[in-house]
Amino acid sequence: MTKRTLIAALAVSAVLSIPALAQRTAPPAPAPVDAKVAALRDAALKDDVAYDIVEGLTTEVGARLAGTEGEARARVWAVAKLKALGFKNVRAEPYRMPVWVRGEERAEIVAPFPQKLALTALGNSGATPAEGLTAEVVVFPTYGDLVAAPAGSLTGKIAYVGNTMAPTQDGSSYGAAGAARFVGPALAASKGAAAIVIRSIGTDTNRLPHAGNTNFPAGTTAIPAAALSAPDATLIEAMAKRGKPIRMKLLLTPRHIGEQESGNVIAEVPGSDPKAGIVLIGGHLDSWDLATGAIDDASGVAITAAAAKRILDSGKRPRRTIRVVWWGSEEVGGFGGRDYAAKHGSERHVVAAESDFGADRVWRFETTLPDSAKPVADRLASALAPLGIVRGTAQAGDGADIAPIVALGVAGVDLNQSGLRYFDTHHTADDTLDRVDPEQLRQNVAAWTAMLAIVANAPEEIGPVQRAQKP
Amino acid sequence: MTKRTLIAALAVSAVLSIPALAQRTAPPAPAPVDAKVAALRDAALKDDVAYDIVEGLTTEVGARLAGTEGEARARVWAVAKLKALGFKNVRAEPYRMPVWVRGEERAEIVAPFPQKLALTALGNSGATPAEGLTAEVVVFPTYGDLVAAPAGSLTGKIAYVGNTMAPTQDGSSYGAAGAARFVGPALAASKGAAAIVIRSIGTDTNRLPHAGNTNFPAGTTAIPAAALSAPDATLIEAMAKRGKPIRMKLLLTPRHIGEQESGNVIAEVPGSDPKAGIVLIGGHLDSWDLATGAIDDASGVAITAAAAKRILDSGKRPRRTIRVVWWGSEEVGGFGGRDYAAKHGSERHVVAAESDFGADRVWRFETTLPDSAKPVADRLASALAPLGIVRGTAQAGDGADIAPIVALGVAGVDLNQSGLRYFDTHHTADDTLDRVDPEQLRQNVAAWTAMLAIVANAPEEIGPVQRAQKP
Numbered sequence: 001m002t003k004r005t006l007i008a009a010l011a012v013s014a015v016l017s018i019p020a021l022a023q024r025t026a027p028p029a030p031a032p033v034d035a036k037v038a039a040l041r042d043a044a045l046k047d048d049v050a051y052d053i054v055e056g057l058t059t060e061v062g063a064r065l066a067g068t069e070g071e072a073r074a075r076v077w078a079v080a081k082l083k084a085l086g087f088k089n090v091r092a093e094p095y096r097m098p099v100w101v102r103g104e105e106r107a108e109i110v111a112p113f114p115q116k117l118a119l120t121a122l123g124n125s126g127a128t129p130a131e132g133l134t135a136e137v138v139v140f141p142t143y144g145d146l147v148a149a150p151a152g153s154l155t156g157k158i159a160y161v162g163n164t165m166a167p168t169q170d171g172s173s174y175g176a177a178g179a180a181r182f183v184g185p186a187l188a189a190s191k192g193a194a195a196i197v198i199r200s201i202g203t204d205t206n207r208l209p210h211a212g213n214t215n216f217p218a219g220t221t222a223i224p225a226a227a228l229s230a231p232d233a234t235l236i237e238a239m240a241k242r243g244k245p246i247r248m249k250l251l252l253t254p255r256h257i258g259e260q261e262s263g264n265v266i267a268e269v270p271g272s273d274p275k276a277g278i279v280l281i282g283g284h285l286d287s288w289d290l291a292t293g294a295i296d297d298a299s300g301v302a303i304t305a306a307a308a309k310r311i312l313d314s315g316k317r318p319r320r321t322i323r324v325v326w327w328g329s330e331e332v333g334g335f336g337g338r339d340y341a342a343k344h345g346s347e348r349h350v351v352a353a354e355s356d357f358g359a360d361r362v363w364r365f366e367t368t369l370p371d372s373a374k375p376v377a378d379r380l381a382s383a384l385a386p387l388g389i390v391r392g393t394a395q396a397g398d399g400a401d402i403a404p405i406v407a408l409g410v411a412g413v414d415l416n417q418s419g420l421r422y423f424d425t426h427h428t429a430d431d432t433l434d435r436v437d438p439e440q441l442r443q444n445v446a447a448w449t450a451m452l453a454i455v456a457n458a459p460e461e462i463g464p465v466q467r468a469q470k471p
Numbered sequence: 472m473t474k475r476t477l478i479a480a481l482a483v484s485a486v487l488s489i490p491a492l493a494q495r496t497a498p499p500a501p502a503p504v505d506a507k508v509a510a511l512r513d514a515a516l517k518d519d520v521a522y523d524i525v526e527g528l529t530t531e532v533g534a535r536l537a538g539t540e541g542e543a544r545a546r547v548w549a550v551a552k553l554k555a556l557g558f559k560n561v562r563a564e565p566y567r568m569p570v571w572v573r574g575e576e577r578a579e580i581v582a583p584f585p586q587k588l589a590l591t592a593l594g595n596s597g598a599t600p601a602e603g604l605t606a607e608v609v610v611f612p613t614y615g616d617l618v619a620a621p622a623g624s625l626t627g628k629i630a631y632v633g634n635t636m637a638p639t640q641d642g643s644s645y646g647a648a649g650a651a652r653f654v655g656p657a658l659a660a661s662k663g664a665a666a667i668v669i670r671s672i673g674t675d676t677n678r679l680p681h682a683g684n685t686n687f688p689a690g691t692t693a694i695p696a697a698a699l700s701a702p703d704a705t706l707i708e709a710m711a712k713r714g715k716p717i718r719m720k721l722l723l724t725p726r727h728i729g730e731q732e733s734g735n736v737i738a739e740v741p742g743s744d745p746k747a748g749i750v751l752i753g754g755h756l757d758s759w760d761l762a763t764g765a766i767d768d769a770s771g772v773a774i775t776a777a778a779a780k781r782i783l784d785s786g787k788r789p790r791r792t793i794r795v796v797w798w799g800s801e802e803v804g805g806f807g808g809r810d811y812a813a814k815h816g817s818e819r820h821v822v823a824a825e826s827d828f829g830a831d832r833v834w835r836f837e838t839t840l841p842d843s844a845k846p847v848a849d850r851l852a853s854a855l856a857p858l859g860i861v862r863g864t865a866q867a868g869d870g871a872d873i874a875p876i877v878a879l880g881v882a883g884v885d886l887n888q889s890g891l892r893y894f895d896t897h898h899t900a901d902d903t904l905d906r907v908d909p910e911q912l913r914q915n916v917a918a919w920t921a922m923l924a925i926v927a928n929a930p931e932e933i934g935p936v937q938r939a940q941k942p
Contacts, residue, residue, distance in 0.1 A: 059709045062586035115533035115763070118900060206677055207762065207900040231903035235763070238530045238904075291678065292586070292706070429589060429678040432702035433709075 030385070031378040036314075037453045041383060044310055044446035051438050053081065053302035054359075058292035058433045065289040066329030067099035067260035074285050078265040078301075078326050085309050087267035087324065093343065094263035095328075097335040100124055102289055103253030105226065107197070109236070110134060112244040117236075118229040119197060120290065121252045122181060123213035123332055126222035128195065132251035133158075133224065135194050139240040143180040146187060155192035158248050159184075160236055167203040170364075171357060171419035177201050185214045185225035195224040195250055199233035204424040207231050211288045211427040213332055224252045262286070262328040264336045267305070269312045271321035271456065277350035279322045279456045280410070281308065281448070284330035284356060284401055291431035295422065299436060299444075300355035301326045307448030311456060318456035320350065327401040330356070331427075334400045341404035350462040351455050352406050353413040354399025355444070359436045360418040362447040366392040368412045373462045376454060380413070383450040387443055392416070409464035413455065415447050501856070502849040507785075508924045512854060515781055515917035522909050524552065524773035525830075529763035529904045536760040537800030538570035538731035545756050549736040549772075549797050556780050558738035558795065564814065565734035566799075568806040571595055573760055574724030576697065578668070580707070581605060583715040588707075589700045590668060591761065592723045593652060594684035594803055597693035599666065603722035604629075604695065606665050610711040614651040617658060626663035629719050630655075631707055638674040641835075642828060642890035648672050656685045656696035666695040666721055670704035675895040678702050682759045682898040684803055695723045733757070733799040735807045738776070740783045742792035742927065748821035750793045750927045751881070752779065752919070755801035755827060755872055762902035766893065770907060770915075771826035772797045778919030782927060789927035791821065798872040801827070802898075805871045812875035821933040822926050823877050824884040825870025826915070830907045831889040833918040837863040839883045844933045847925060851884070854921040858914055863887070880935035884926065886918050 061077050064070040075092045082090045100123055107117040138154060140146040141162045149159075161184050165177035180198045188196040200210035209227045216222040228236070239246055265285060271278075283300020287293025308324045327336030351369075365384055367377045381391045397403070397412025406412050425431045455462075532548050535541040546563045553561045571594055578588040609625060611617040612633045620630075632655050636648035651669045659667040671681035680698045687693040699707070710717055736756060742749075754771020758764025779795045798807030822840075836855055838848045852862045868874070868883025877883050896902045926933075 055709065059706060060584045060713075062584065062706075113531045113533065205903075205905045207679060207903060208677070231901075231905055234905060235530060235533075235903075238526065242531075430702075432676075432678060432706070434676045434702055434705060 030382045031375065033382045037383050037450055040310055040314060040453050041446050041450040044307065044449040045442050047306050047442050047445040049085070049309055050302040050306035050441050050445045051436070053305060054294055054298045054436055055433060056081065057298045058294045062292045063289045064285065064287050064293065065101070066286040066332045066335070067097055067262045068101065071262060071286050071328060075263050075265055078285060082265065082267040082305065085305065086312055088270050089266065089268040092263045092265050093339070094261050095335065095339040096259045097262050097329050099257050099260040100254060100332065101257055103127065103255060104251055106251045107226070108249050109239065109246060110249050111247040112242065113239055115235065117232045118207050118209055119226040119232065120209040120211050121254045122185065122211065122225045122227060124215060124222060125225040125252055125254050127253050127255060128224045128251055130253065132249050133195060134247060134249045137236065137246040137248050139236065139246070141237070143184060146184060149191055152192050154188060156194050158250060159188040159193045159196040161196065161198045162233060162237055163199045163201065165201060165203050165423060167420045167423060169418050169420055170416065171422060174201065174423060181212055181214055181227065185223060186216050186220055189216065189220055189223045193223060197226050197228050197250070200227040200230055202230065202423050202426060202428065205230045206430060208428040208430050211290055224250060226250070226252060262335060264328050264340055265326040267324045269308050269318060269322040271319055272317040273319045276320045277348040277462065279320050279452065280325065280349050280352040280402065280405060281322065281452070282325035282327060282354060282401065284328070284336065285326040286329050286331055288331055288427045290427070290429040292433065293431055294433045295358045295425055295431050295435050296427065297330070297356050299359035299441065303355045303359070303441065303444040303448055306445045307452055310449045311452050320456045322452055322456050330400050334403070337401035337404050341408070345405065345408055349405055349410045351413055352397065352402040352410045353415065353451070354402045355415065355448070356399055357417045357419060358422045359441045359444060360421055361440045361443050362387065362389050362415045363418050364390050364392045364416040366394050366396040366414045366416065368396040368465050370411065370463050370465045373411070373458065373460045376458045376460055376462065379454050380451060383454060384447055387447050389447060411462055411465045413451060415451060417444065501853045502846065504850070504853045508854050508921055511781055511785060511924050512917045512921040515778065515920040516913050518777050518913050518916040520556070520780055521773040521777035521912050521916050522907070524776060525765055525769045525907055526904060527552065528769045529765045533763045534760045535756065535758050535764060536572070537757040537803045537806070538568055538733045539572065542733060542757050542799060546734050546736055549756060553736065553738040553776065556776065557783055559741050560737065560739040563734045563736050564810070565732050566806065566810040567730045568733050568800050570728050570731040571725060571803065572728055574598065574726060575722055577722045578697070579720050580710065580717060581720050582718045583713065584710055586706065588703045589678050589680055590697045590703065591680040591682050592725045593656065593682065593696045593698060595686060595693060596696040596723055596725050598724050598726060599695045599722055601724065603720050604666060605718060605720045608707065608717040608719050610707065610717070612708070614655060617655060620662055623663050625659060627665050629721060630659040630664045630667040632667065632669045633704055633708055634670045634672065636672060636674050636894060638891045638894060640889050640891055641887065642893060645672065645894060652683055652685055652698065656694060657687050657691055660687065660691055660694045664694060668697050668699050668721070671698040671701055673701065673894045673897060673899065676701045677901060679899040679901050682761055695721060697723055733806060735799050735811055736797040738795045740779050740789060740793040742790055743788040744790045747791045748819040748933065750791050750923065751796065751820050751823040751873065751876060752793065752923070753796035753798060753825060753872065755807065756797040757800050757802055759802055759898045761898070761900040763904065764902055765904045766829045766896055766902050766906050767898065768827050770830035770912065774826045774830070774912065774915040774919055777916045778923055781920045782923050791927045793923055793927050801871050805874065808872035808875050811872070812879070816876065816879055820876055820881045822884055823868065823873040823881045824886065824922070825873045826886065826919070827870055828888045828890060829893045830912045830915060831892055832911045832914050833858065833860050833886045834889050835861050835863045835887040837865050837867040837885045837887065839867040839936050841882065841934050841936045844882070844929065844931045847929045847931055847933065850925050851922060854925060855918055858918050860918060882933055882936045884922060886922060888915065
C-alpha cells in the first residue's frame, strides 16, 4: 500500500467507523511483547529445519500407514533425526494395534456406458469376492437421501452417495460433508447394501480419490466401501440423469492383518522447574498409504519440532519442559494418543497443542486457559498479531492425538492453519512435498516458536481447566 | 477501470508512445464486419451445442483409444449425433491401423528408500518380463545429459530423464520439453538401457502421469518406457542428491495387438457452389485411454461441429461446402489424417483448420492464404477482434490431422487457444469434463462461427498456396 493510498484508506475508515465506535468501549491496550519472544519469533521466519524434516521424512521414508513396516521405518528415522537435532530423552514408545491394509482396487461401470473408475477403499472396508462384485447402483445425491432410504431397500445393491464439500478457512465443512464417509458405509450396510461408493470427501476436482477411515459398529458386517474421485462421482451422476439402470463391477481386496506394532516417538527440551509441568506439542508420524504424507502430517511433526528446537537452541532453558511427541496411528483411530495418555496421563501436563492441519499459514489462535493464566493468552495475542494471526473465541484443544490428554483437564492452545487448500490433497496420492509452501511453513514455525516461548516460560500457574462438553 | 483512472492512463500512454509513433506509419483502417457475420458470432456466445457434445461423448463413451472398442463406440455415437444435429452426408470411413494397448504398470524404488511410484507406459513402450525388471537407475537431470551419455554406458540400467516444462500461451514449450518422450526412449535404447522412465511432459504437479506416444525406429528394439508423475520425478531427483545408488523395480506389460479397425467420421454443410471448393474443419475423435478425453479432443470435435451447425441453421446455404471431420487415431500417429488425405486429397479443398488444443479461449489467429484472398484475412481480423483475438504472423495449418491435406497446398487457418492450462491435464487421467470451462468453450464456438461465415462465403478465389518448408 502506498503512503497516499494508506492515508486515503485511513480517512475513509475513520468516517465509517465513527458510529460503530460510539457503541463500543475502547479496546484494552495490548499486552507488551517481550523482546526475546519477538526476536525468537522473527528469527523463525527464516527457519529451514521444518522444511528439512518434511523433505527428509517424505524422501527417505515416504508412506507410513499405521502398524506397517513404513511406519516402523518412520520411527527409526524419527529417533535418529530428533537425536541429531539435539533433543533430550529421545525414544520410541511402542504399542500394538489392529491393522487394516489395502489390496487391489478397481471399479468400472458396465452398463449403460462402460467406463473405468478411479476409486480407493476406505479404511476398514470389507472385501468383495476375489472375482469382484457386479450389482445395480442406487444413486443418492446426498447423505440425507441415504438416510431416507427405507430399510432393506438396498439389498444386493451398491449404494452411491454424492456429496460436495466447499473449501472453508476453518475446515468446518469437513464435519458436515464427512458423514457420508464416517457413518455412510455402516448405514448402507444396515439397509442391506452389498457395497457403497461415495464421492470423495475433498474440495478438488482431480482424478485422485480421498482415502480415510470408516467404521462399522460391533455386530455389523463390514461391506466393501470406497471413495470415488470427484470427476468419477460427477460421471456417475451424469449417467444417472439419463434414467437407465447403472451397473457397476467393483473389486476391493483389503484385509485385516491382526495386531501389529505401532508407536509414538518422544523428545524433550528439559525445563528448569520440574514442578511447573509439561507443555505437550506434536503431530502424527503415520500417514495414509497413497502418498508420502507431506501435508498430513509430516508438516505437523516438522513445525512443532522446529519450534521446540528454537527454544532448545535459545541459550536459556525454558521454565517448563517442552515435550514433542510424534504420535503413531492417528489416521486409523488415534491409538497413539490413547497410548500416550495411558502411559503419561498422570504426569503434570499444563498445555497441549497439536499441529495436524497442513502447512498453510496460521490465521487464528484459540486457547482454553484457566483464569489464572489469562495474561498468558493476552501475551500470545500480542506476539502472534504481527504474523497475521487473530484471536478466536472457541474452545481450544483440537487434535485427535491430544484429545485424551485434554480430556483430563489440560489446557489447550490451537494455532489454526488455513484450510482453504487442505482438503484438495487430504488423504490422496497428491499429498507430496510439492504441496508444502516453504514460506507458509516458516510462518507456522514462527507462530509455534512464539507460543512456546510464552507458554513454557510463563510465571503464572497454568492449572487444570474445566472443559465444556463438546456437543 | 474508472473514468478518472482511464484518463490518467491515457495521459501517461500518450507521453510514452510519442517516440514509438513517430517511427511508424498509421495502421490501415480495419475491414468492415458484415452484419450477418457479427450476428452469427455474437449468437454463438450463447452456444450450448458444443458443451452438449463434450458432455455426451465423455459421459456416454468415455475413453476411446485408437483402434479399440472404445473408439468404435465413439464412431457409432458420432454418426448418430451428427445426424441428429442435421448435418448431411454423415458417415464413418473405416481404415485399419496397428494398435498398442496398455497392460499392468507398477514401479517402486527398492533402494535406498523403498517407495511406490506413479507412472504410465508411453505408447509403443516395450514390456518388462512378467515378474518385472529390477535395475540401477541412472539419473539424467535433462535430455541433454542423456544425449551426452557415452554409447554402451547404460547397459542393463534404467535411464531416468528429468525435464521441466513451463506453461506457455502458445504451447511452444511442448516441443522443447517433449524430446525426452518423443525420442528419449529410442536414444536410451541405442545406448544399451534396459528401460527408461521420464518426468512427465506436463506443467502440473499432480500425482498423475502424462501418457503419449514414443517411437522406436525400425530395427530398434522397443524397451520399456514410461512417464512418472511430476512429484515422483522430483522424489527420484531428491533421492539422487543423497548420493546412494538407486534401484527400481519396474513392471510394464503393454502389447501390440496387430491391425485393428479405426476410422474417421464425416459430416457436411453442403455449399451452393460446387466449384468453390471445400472448407475442411474438425478435431480428433480418439483419446488417450486414461481419461474421457474432454480437453483432448472432445472439445475440438465439439467446437468445430457446433460452429458448422450455426452456419447450417443460419437459413442460407454457404457458398462453399463445410466438411466436418472427426478424425480417428490422431494420438497414436495420425492415421486418420493420412487416410482422409488418401481418400479425399483429389477433391478441391480451399481451407483446412483443426481444433486440437483444448477448450480455453482463442487468443490469436493465423492464416496461410494466397495473395488473392488477403481481404479474407483482413475480414477475419476485424470479425475476431471483439472476441479478444489478435492477428499472428506465423504460417498457419497446424494440426496433425490436417497436415497431409495442408501439405498438398491447401490454405490453413489456425485459431490458437491459450495453452496456459492445457498441459496440466494433457494425456492424464485428469482430462475430464470438469476441465472444460463452458464460457471459454462458447468463445471458441463464436470464433469458429465467424471464421466459417467469412471463409465459406468469401467471393474471392482461395487457390492453392505455396508453403514454406517447416524446419
